[in-house]
Structure formats: structure tokens, C-alpha cells
Amino acid sequence: MPANRDVALVAREVLEGAYVLLTFRHPEVAREARAGQFVMIKAGTSADPPLRRPFSILAVDPERETFSLFLKAVGAGSRALADLPPGGAAQCVGPLGRPFEPPSDGSEALMVAGGYGIAPFLLFVRELRRAGRTGRVFYGGRTVADLQVREPFTALGVSLVPATEDGSLGHRGRVTAPLEEYLDGGPGPATLYACGPDAMMRAVARVAERRGLPAQVSLDPWMGCGVGTCLGCVVRIQRPDEPQAKYRCACTEGPVFDAATVVWPGEAASLARRRAVEVKG
């Protein structure tokens, strides 16, 4: 059950390129968070900016009752959090949202992360490992500074394939290139997971469509409340049995969605719907 709490910053680690790792004490988040879930959090109580901001839960420590965020300062809300001094106060509600579902069959989980989109996958590889499953992470960004959460994965023995657009680490170019290369090598059955910029998620969804693989994407629209009441974060979702797409809250019905049910900008219908109509007609 999510809980709303005033929290204090327990630890703070400043990384390169406006990234920071923040740890807060929040027993419910520490105990219950699942991979892909997020918190709505705001530094202090200032009226500007008015609202809290959504951040994926990177890691939890149930013993210390803490959770950590991997955050990039991009605007006023994230900067205020990144600048919190140790002991600094924040308001936080969580854990929120629908988590990633492990592959329904025995297939391998292929996780594709862009920039801060790596955050939900650290909990996910732990969940997979507990279930005796394996996974592989494809981690992309503009430059090496965007790929700072690597060590925790390799420490768990997870293979992590980096890709940077400037070639400063791993493959030069888009992260979907090493993903496709891996799939071309004919591994066993796979399920794709994506979290990152819209264009990347859409590209992963296309790979999944072409190859007939299941895929889950963690969408990140603007969010106002995180609990399904402001209706500001709605995304167009269309399940196979729905003739019309519906606006659904990414905060409560997502942020993780079956990629085939997403109606991407400029598209008339979701893949799941198009397939259902083809079968019938």
C-alpha cells in the first residue's frame, strides 16, 4: 500500500553530468517497491514549482528502510531535489504504479535502457534472479556520462552492453543496434523491456513487432499527482478488444504497459488492435 510521508535525505552522491544518487528513509517504499514503480517527491514545501515529480525507484534497503533514486537535474523540481543537503526534507508518496512483469514463459529478459531509464532495471534484475531467471541489459545514451549505473549490474553478474552516440563507451550509435545484433545471433525466446526517451521506446516496440516478441515499455509522460486523480498523465492505450483507444493514466494503469497496446503519436490504432482486426477480418 503506498504511503505519504515527510522524508529526510539520508545519503547523497553527486555523479558526473548533472546526475545524482539520493537515498531517503521511507519504510513502505523500502519494503514493498517492485521494479518499475516510482515515487512522487518534492524537496521542501515551497509553492514553486507547485507539484511533486515522478522518479523510478532504483534500489531499496528494507533493513535500513531506505530507497534510492538516480536522478538527472533537468529543471526546477529535479534541481531542488539534487541540491538537498543531507538531512534535508522532502515530501514523498509511494510506491506507485504498475511494475514490470517478468517474462510469462521461460524466455530471457532483454532490458533496454536510455539514460536515467536504467533506474527501474536494477530492481528488476534482482527480481529475475530471485525467480531463477536471467536477463541482459542494453544501456544507451549520448555519451559515457549518461551511463553511470553499470557497476551494480556487473556486480550481480548481469551482462550489460553499453552504446553511446558519440562512441565514448561501447557501440557507437543507437542502443537498438546491439539489441538487434544480439537477436540476429539467434538466442532462445526473449521478452523485451524498455525505459528511456520516447523515441527509444518506440524503436524497441518496432523491433518487438518485427520479430514477434512480447515487449513492455515504461512510459514517462508529464505527471501531476501520481495517484490517478489529476488526469494529466494520460496516454492512448488500445487493447485488442477495444474499437477505440482510451486515455489511461500512466501513473495508475502504467507506467509499464504492454508495448502492443500503446497508440504511438501519429498512429491510428495500437498493434494489438491491428492484429486482432486482421485475425477477425
Add this chain to the structure above:
Amino acid sequence: MSLAVEIAGVRLKNPLIAASGTFGYGVEYEGLLDLSLLGGIVSKGLYMEPRDGCPTPRIVETPSGLLNAIGLQGVGAPAFVRDVLPRLARYDTAVFVNVCGDTVEEYAEVARVLAGAPGVAGLEINISCPNVKKGGMAFGGDPRMTHEVVAAVRKATRLPVIPKLSPNVADVALFARVCEEAGADAVSCINTLLGLVVDVEARRPKLAFGTGGLSGPAIRPVAVRMAWQAARAVKIPVIGIGGVSSAQDALEFLIVGCRAVQIGTANFVEPGVYARVLAGLEDYLGRHGLDDVNAVVGTLRFPGEGAEAGSEG
């Protein structure tokens, strides 16, 4: 110490009500906060049919406020009665429903659906939504249409009828009086202020709908002024709305004559806001040697009026 108030024959255990569109259907907050803490809740606006609402972006932050164009996305009155009302029955709080319509007849039809349902304390008539092409503000901005909608709903139900006034008018007192004459039991005051935020790089509105409704602390002084004008104009109770996020803010509305107060945007910022505001109200009453919140209502000493005028000489 008593925090109980009465609005249109409905007893509320305290004067705090969750505002329409900022609290979902109430059930979203189950588990996050104790709904029985609230004096009442007002549902998101409901038509007869489900509605999809506006395209995105729907909300943009402004200095100490929000501009929104949600466009009344909702499940429709029949689904609310079937799926939501039974779940709300568990809580000791008054449930008001925000009634919408494209036509006068639709308002009355929604009112009839709700009048037959158990667990509805009253109807708030939304004649002030700025984010729909038909109905909404178009009705609440025209005294004749306001009268027509309120009278039609009045005829359709014996539930308390509470029109929600638009701030996008020159003389809010006139509209409050029109509602009173048409048979309203109370008025809610105010809905959001029509606004526009421009993305200067793209030279387009930031909201997909174009314009939107402004809410939050940014509108409070305007809302308090309008609630004060409405309260002076009518005998029926006025429910104050606009930018409340603390006991101080709620007290401003009570002091200018409101019998109850709605909290909107603050729900998004702080789901636990009610407990904090209630504690603040009790603290205030204690400090002022009062044991009933009603003793604060309408106690504004306005310069040039009443006792204050004499004491200034």
C-alpha cells in the same frame, strides 16, 4: 471544540471538502488517507456518458498555480452509481456529485440518475468548466442560462442543489442571486480562472486545448474576494474554493462568510493536507477562545463598514 457545519441541510463533520476534479471519485485515495477525515468530497464532473477529455498536454505549472484543460474525462453517471458509490458508503463523509451537461436536459437527466442512488448528499452543478466547447462556462457566464440550468435540476431532484459559480464574469454577486432565485440550496465559489500559457519557442499554447483553467494559491485573493461578494449577496450558504492549502487559507474564506471550504490543487501537492488543515483550524479556535468553527463565519471587519467604521474615527 466543534468543527461541524451545515450546508443545505447536510451536516458535515468539518468544513473541509475535496474539490471536484482534484480528488478523482474519492476511492483513488483509499489507503493513502482516511476518507472519513473529510467533511465531504465532490466527485469529478459527470455527464450521462463516459467522456474521453482533451488531448495532452493537459496541465502546465504556473507561478504558484496550475493551468489545466482536462476536459471532464469521466466514467459517466450510471457507472459512478454502480461502481463507485457502494465503495464510498464505507466512509463517514458526505458525497457530492459534480453534474455536467451539454444541454439543460442533460443536466436534469444526470441529476435524476443520481437522485435515485443511495449515498449522494447533494449535487454540485458545474456551470463553470472553462475546458469544454458546450455547456460549462457558456452556461455559467449567462444569467438566463444559469437560471434555466439550475431551475431544471431543481425540478429533477429533491437533493440539495449547489451551482458552482464561474469567476469569469464581471459581477459574481448577480450570478449568486440568480442561482438563489432559481431554487439553489447553496453555491460553490469559484471554479478556475480562464488562462493562457504560451510556449514562446513554438509560439503555441502550452496546453493542447489552447486555453485552460487557473487554480492553486495563485488565484486565492481573487477567489476570496468573489466568495465574499457572493456571501453578501445571498442568504443561502456559500462554499469557498480557490488556492486553499492551509488553515490560514481556509479561515480567510470562513471569515468572509463561507460556511465550508473546498480544497483542490493542494490534493495533488500533498495527499495528507486535510489532517494538517484540521489541526490548524483547531489551533486557531483555541487561540481565539472559540469552541465552534461557525463562530468565525462572516466575521470580517471590512474598512468603512459596521463596527469597524466607528472604531476608525
